Amino acid sequence: xTATTGELTTAEQVREAIMDxxxxxxPVEIRSGGSVLDRLPTGDHPVLSVAGMTGVVxxxxxxxxxxxxxxxxxxxxxxxxxxxxxxxxxxxTGGAGSTVGGRIxxxxxxxxxxxxxxxxxxxxxxxxxxxxxxxxxxxxVTVKDVTGYDLCRLMTGSWGTLGVITEVTLKLRxxxxxxxxxxxDRPRHDLDALLYRxxxxxxxxxxxxxxxxxxxxxxxxQAALAALVPADPPTLPVTARASVDPARLVGxxxxxxxxxxxxxxQDGVGxxxxxxxxxxxxxxxxxxxxRGGALLVLDPHLxxxxxxSRGSSPIDERVRRTLxxxxxxxxxxxxx
Numbered sequence: 001x002t003a004t005t006g007e008l009t010t011a012e013q014v015r016e017a018i019m020d021x022x023x024x025x026x027p028v029e030i031r032s033g034g035s036v037l038d039r040l041p042t043g044d045h046p047v048l049s050v051a052g053m054t055g056v057v058x059x060x061x062x063x064x065x066x067x068x069x070x071x072x073x074x075x076x077x078x079x080x081x082x083x084x085x086x087x088x089x090x091x092x093t094g095g096a097g098s099t100v101g102g103r104i105x106x107x108x109x110x111x112x113x114x115x116x117x118x119x120x121x122x123x124x125x126x127x128x129x130x131x132x133x134x135x136x137x138x139x140x141v142t143v144k145d146v147t148g149y150d151l152c153r154l155m156t157g158s159w160g161t162l163g164v165i166t167e168v169t170l171k172l173r174x175x176x177x178x179x180x181x182x183x184x185d186r187p188r189h190d191l192d193a194l195l196y197r198x199x200x201x202x203x204x205x206x207x208x209x210x211x212x213x214x215x216x217x218x219x220x221x222q223a224a225l226a227a228l229v230p231a232d233p234p235t236l237p238v239t240a241r242a243s244v245d246p247a248r249l250v251g252x253x254x255x256x257x258x259x260x261x262x263x264x265x266q267d268g269v270g271x272x273x274x275x276x277x278x279x280x281x282x283x284x285x286x287x288x289x290x291r292g293g294a295l296l297v298l299d300p301h302l303x304x305x306x307x308x309s310r311g312s313s314p315i316d317e318r319v320r321r322t323l324x325x326x327x328x329x330x331x332x333x334x335x336x
Contacts, residue, residue, distance in 0.1 A: 007049070007051075008049060009052045011166040014166060015129050015133050015135055018130075018329075019133045022133065022326045025326070025328075026328070027046075028047065028328060028329065029330050030329060031047050031051070032049065032070060032102045033051060033073065034097055035092060035093075035102060036093070036106050037102075038097075039238075040297075045330075050070050050166065051099070053072075053101075054071045054073070055068070055072060056068050056069075056077065056080055059080065061086060064171060065124060065141055065171060066081065066088065066169070067170075068100050068168060069101075070099065070101025070165045070166050070167060070168065071099050071100075072099060072100045073097070074099060075092075075098075082175065085175050086172045086174055087173060087174075090170070091111065091112060093106075093110050101165040103119055104119060104155065105155075105157070105160050106157065107157030109243070111200045111202065111233070111266070112199045113200075113266065113271075114198065114201055114269050115200065115213065118156075120152065120156040120157070123139065123152045123153075123156060123168060123171075124139050124140065124141055124142075124169045125139035125140055125141055126152050126168050126169075127165075127166050127168070128155060128163035128164055128165045129164045129166060130162070130324065131162065131326065132324065138150075138155070139169070154319070161320065161330050162329065163323055163324075176213035177214065177215055178215060178216035178219050179199075179211070179213045180211070181209060181230070181231050181232060181233045182211075182223050182229060182231055183208065183210070184207065184228050185208075186226070186227070188201055188208045188267045191208065191226050194222065194225050194226040195210065195212075195226055196222060198212055199211040199213045200266070201268060202264055204264045204265075205262075207231075207234075209231060209233070210226075210228060234264060235264075236264045237262050237263065237274050237275035238273070238275065239274055239299045240273075240274045240275075240284070240296060241273050241295070241296050241298065242256075242274060242287075242288040242293060242294070242296075243271050243293050243294055243296075244270050244288055244292065244293030245291070245292060246267075248270070248291045248292070248293070249267070249269075251291065252284075252291060252293070255284070255287040256272060256274060259276070259280045259284060261275065261276040261280050261284060263275075274295075278303070278304050281297060281302065282304065294307070294308055295308060
């Protein structure tokens with residue numbers, strides 16, 4: 001990365017930066033904490049950073065909602081919510097530096113997605129600046145406020161290519177009284193009839209790891225019934241992650257095993273975390289894509305495209321041209 005646009009703290013400043021980029025015909029890289037983007041191959045592009053847009057705008061604890069600026073670290077938000085006995089389970093996936101806006105923009109599955117649902121399921125309202133320089137709001141703090149196209153879901157997982165997220169309103173839930181990881185040597189499918197809605201089920205070559213949340217007595221009963229033993233959280237591979245339909249995950253894992261990759265599979269979610277060299281990951285990408293999925297490389301030293309080579313659909317291109325007509329918002333991101 002080269003120059004930065006400076007410390008942007010308001011949506012109006014973001015709009016002005018985008019209008020400058022349009023005038024200068026200079027695409028920009030949208031960044032916040034960098035917990036994920038620091039692990040992707042990058043180019044020599046100006047940076048538009050929203051890291052300075054921090055802080056909780058409103059926390060309506062009685063309504064289980066919170067409005068927060070995009071650059072707010074997830075650790076800061078989690079502490080504010082924990083003090084009120086609440087949480088929003090969009091936990092970080094890239095390590096230190098994860099921000100609220102980054103989690104919405106990448107929408108990568110966290111370890112608890114099996115029980116908590118997708119990132120987009122917790123997003124009520126989003127405020128963003130399009131590549132055309134328009135300040136927009138989508139969604140609402142209650143269901144009855146929502147009309148028109150579901151731009152909240154469109155922006156979730158857009159990787160900064162459609163607009164710059166400035167503020168979001170999220171749903172909350174009470175913190176569980178008990179949360180603990182367990183492990184067993186039994187295969188995951190042997191546990192299906194014994195466990196009630198585990199928050200996570202992650203299979204590795206050696207063990208199955210299960211996260212149970214809820215009432216401590218219920219968790220203890222399930223753990224005893226399934227012969228689970230207390231364990232540390234699993235250590236997930238970090239070089240790449242593949243995603244497919246959950247029903248096709250077993251076939252993908254079998255192929256990754258044949259390729260000699262280190263893997264950890266999020267059962268019921270369709271995500272497989274991988275470690276290995278570039279050639280093996282190329283083969284894993286082919287395996288994921290032939291199953292209708294994709295593979296994201298998270299190690300720039302491998303000199304592989306982060307997102308693969310699959311082209312955009314005609315509707316993808318129409319949406320991008322509408323929201324970013326001059327292609328100033330990281331247009332290289334999908335193909336690098």
